[in-house]
Amino acid sequence: MLGKGEAAGQAHLHKDDDGGEQPSGVVKLISAEGFEFVVDKKAAMVSNTLRNMLTSPGGFSETREGEVRFPEISTPILEKICQYFYWSLHYSSGKETSEFQIEPEITLELMMAANYLDT
């Protein structure tokens, strides 16, 4: 996961974990403040909304451009969402277990973003 102007002190999840993905298999998620998060398409598809956008043959402009804007989701929340995508991929096999930590202060905003993204 690459981010422009990354916030200090954040623990990023393994961005090279899923090595072997095609380099073109990424999508750019843009927060309300214009912060761009580049994530693997596989990770983004944890969200049903994004999965529909990226796989529909209809031709969302997002499919062509490879970037999705979220004017309603702030940067820290979008970052947390991306962390959740990778956490979800990593632990979906069920071999290891881990708790996805959600800080109490962000529960409401994260809930609304997750609801929008259907994840």
Next chain:
Amino acid sequence: MASSSSSASAATCSGVCETRLVDRCIDAAARSASTVEAWRRQRRSLERLPAHLADALLRRLAARRLLFPSLLEVFQHSVEEIDLSGHFAIDAEWMAYLGSFRYLRVLNLADCKNLNSSAVWALSGMSTLKELDLSRCSKITDAVIKHLASIESLEKLHVSQTGLTDNGVMAISSLENLRLLDLGGIRITDKALWSLQVLTQLQHLDIWGSEITNKGASVLEAFTSLSFLNISWTHVTCLPFIQTMRCLNMSNCTVHSICSGDPKAVIQLEKFIVSAASFGTVPSLITLSLAHTKVDDSALWYISMMPSLRILNLSRTCIKGFMIENSVKMLSMSALEELKYLESLNLDNTQLTDDVIPPLASFRALKYLFLKSDFLSDPALHALCSASSLIHLGFCGNILSSSGLLKFVPPAMLRVLDLSGCWILTGDAISAFCRRHPVIEVRHELMQELQTNCSGTFQLYKSRQPQQVNAKVSKSLAGPDERIKYSKEELMELQHLATSNSLMHVMWLPPELRRST
């Protein structure tokens, strides 16, 4: 806002990807009183919260007993449905906050034992509230109604087993939008029911355990939309004919009539619940239609317990004529032999096969038998030779061969043999049969042609639906004609009849009503 610190919770994570992020957030928000403190002042977010998320979060907080009155305030602009049933703590303070909810539609306060009438004042004038449940709130009295009367939007009101009386219930008549009214366990009298008849939009009415009598029940006709009625545990024995009725519960009543004795009434009940009810012996069930229901052969045993039955319609049911018990095939139609007065039996469009027909020949009183099907053939017809009372036999659509027809020795009383749709038959066979048995009217598509060729005295009939004949029969019978359609499940409840009401077994009738033989 976001911090990188995270408290290590002891909770383990099961079903990693089955739990969605949304649910994890709700769970995290409602984890403890301290987590609640972290977000309860985030007003902007709380106002933007979609209704279903707000409802879910509130539900979780209620379940974890983390709710308190001032916390309710943060949900004022988002929550639409609240279920606080069973919360003993609910009192005037809670109600004061609930009363300020802008979009509240459904409020469930059942079993809130501490809630009294004056606390409900806080809800008066709420213009969005549609559903309110105060069941079993024992401290609620007639005084509550003046507060509820101002909630004109109310469509569903549950006040069963509260402290209401006739006076309070009469005042409910001002809530003209009511579709559901649950007054179960309240001892209202005919007077109260009479004043409620203005509630013409009422679809669901629960008055079990009341003091309603037949006189009061007659006003139920005024409820032109009524589809669900529960009058169990009352002294009502006769109901007026309510055409819209789909579900009727008369458990623990004595049932004499559910259509005020109107012989032409055809009631289309989907559910008729009569556990531990008793049916009056005079008049008793004469006509029973289970057509188009999913009853199967297990129902035949219960039907055989209605000794006065004369007309039985089982068309288009799942009856097969046999049951498999311990890998043994047992013929089920013989159960109906118990019905000594059964005159008409309609088995059209059921899946009977030839081998289950023989028991039908032993029904002593059977005059009209309808066996329209695609599956029956010669043996079925021949099995009916010995049906001594049979006047009309419908055998439409079956696989009857010409030789089968000619070999058939009709019973002595037979006057009509309906063979419409038996395509294998030839004109020659039919005319030969008609010559042999001139007294029998044979119905078939070829009859019209044969009539012009033959000098016989056939009469031309188009093949009519058997139901029309059925109707003729029913009008000729004396006594009330109560057609009730049961679902199989409710017929099961009739088994209580058999044990609790010995009258059904013994069939004691006063001398003037006993038949000779």
